[in-house]
Amino acid sequence: MVEALTIVLAMGVTRGWRAALTGAVAATVALAAIIAALGPALTVIPIEVLRLVVGALLLVFGLQWLRKAILRASGWRALRDEDSVFARETAAAQTAAHEERAGLDWYGFTVSFKGVLLEGLEVAFIVLTFGSTQGSIPLAAAGAAAAIVLVVAAGVVVRGPLSRVPENTLAFAVGVMLTTFGTFWGAEGAGVSWPGDDASLPGVLAFVALVSLVFVSGLRRRRPVLA
Amino acid sequence: MRRFAQFWWDFIVGDDWRVAAGIAVAFGLTALLATTSVPAWWLLPLAVAAVLWLSLRRVAR
Numbered sequence: 045m046v047e048a049l050t051i052v053l054a055m056g057v058t059r060g061w062r063a064a065l066t067g068a069v070a071a072t073v074a075l076a077a078i079i080a081a082l083g084p085a086l087t088v089i090p091i092e093v094l095r096l097v098v099g100a101l102l103l104v105f106g107l108q109w110l111r112k113a114i115l116r117a118s119g120w121r122a123l124r125d126e127d128s129v130f131a132r133e134t135a136a137a138q139t140a141a142h143e144e145r146a147g148l149d150w151y152g153f154t155v156s157f158k159g160v161l162l163e164g165l166e167v168a169f170i171v172l173t174f175g176s177t178q179g180s181i182p183l184a185a186a187g188a189a190a191a192i193v194l195v196v197a198a199g200v201v202v203r204g205p206l207s208r209v210p211e212n213t214l215a216f217a218v219g220v221m222l223t224t225f226g227t228f229w230g231a232e233g234a235g236v237s238w239p240g241d242d243a244s245l246p247g248v249l250a251f252v253a254l255v256s257l258v259f260v261s262g263l264r265r266r267r268p269v270l271a
Numbered sequence: 272m273r274r275f276a277q278f279w280w281d282f283i284v285g286d287d288w289r290v291a292a293g294i295a296v297a298f299g300l301t302a303l304l305a306t307t308s309v310p311a312w313w314l315l316p317l318a319v320a321a322v323l324w325l326s327l328r329r330v331a332r
Contacts, residue, residue, distance in 0.1 A: 108284075111287070118331075231301055231311070234305055235301075259324060
């Protein structure tokens with residue numbers, strides 16, 4: 045969401061707020077429509093099958109996040125720099141040709157729309173997977189909406205990209221959570237009985253977090269020189 | 272259609288397809304073990320740790 049905010053801000057500053065905000069709102073509506081369309085369909089799938097499929101998807105998706113966050117935390121991959129992304133997007137927007145469609149600056153609209161849609165798909169995916177396995181997609185969607193409001197409010201207050209947000213720490217935490225829930229639900233879907241049922245979830249969380257921190261430490265010792 | 276499939280592949284699987292393949296194998300083994308009298312809960316977390324480390328080590332060579 046921080047990445048999407050950076051893109052919308054860059055478009056708003058350079059191409060005008062009308063096109064940038066219209067693009068962001070249109071993408072948010074599209075994401076809400078995706079959740080509204082897929083949510084009820086997922087609730088008719090038997091819970092065991094749902095847990096296996098959702099768990100496997102969450103696990104593979106979460107390991108992507110965790111892998112990137114570990115590589116960044118250990119210095120094997122450069123940290124994302126919102127200021128430089130903002131500068132790059134702004135420079136590109138300043139040189140792009142002006143084309144007006146439907147009364148909007150088309151470049152500002154489409155870049156803003158794509159940025160919010162692509163970044164928001166990750167959020168929609170998490171809302172659908174967590175919401176469907178826990179039986180409350182509206183509650184999961186409300187949580188995501190609260191996070192969006194928080195990020196937008198922070199952007200309005202700061203009036204710039206959220207470069208001081210510890211983005212990799214957040215990505216690391218999200219990666220650990222997705223991997224934990226993916227492992228837990230996926231194993232249940234595969235027929236596993238966890239010792240103590242749901243009580244073992246904190247244990248899985250602690251294991252994933254600990255292993256990840258050990259990997260960061262191990263990779264730091266062989267760290268290359270990165271800016 | 273190809274671009275659509277590519278998008279979802281990148282979105283779900285990402286940089287290292289071996290992670291997804293390793294997790295698929297781990298799920299299969301877990302499901303098999305779960306049909307026996309041996310507890311199967313420990314297998315997937317260990318497999319996740321192993322798959323992640325192998326993927327990270329490939330980058331850190």
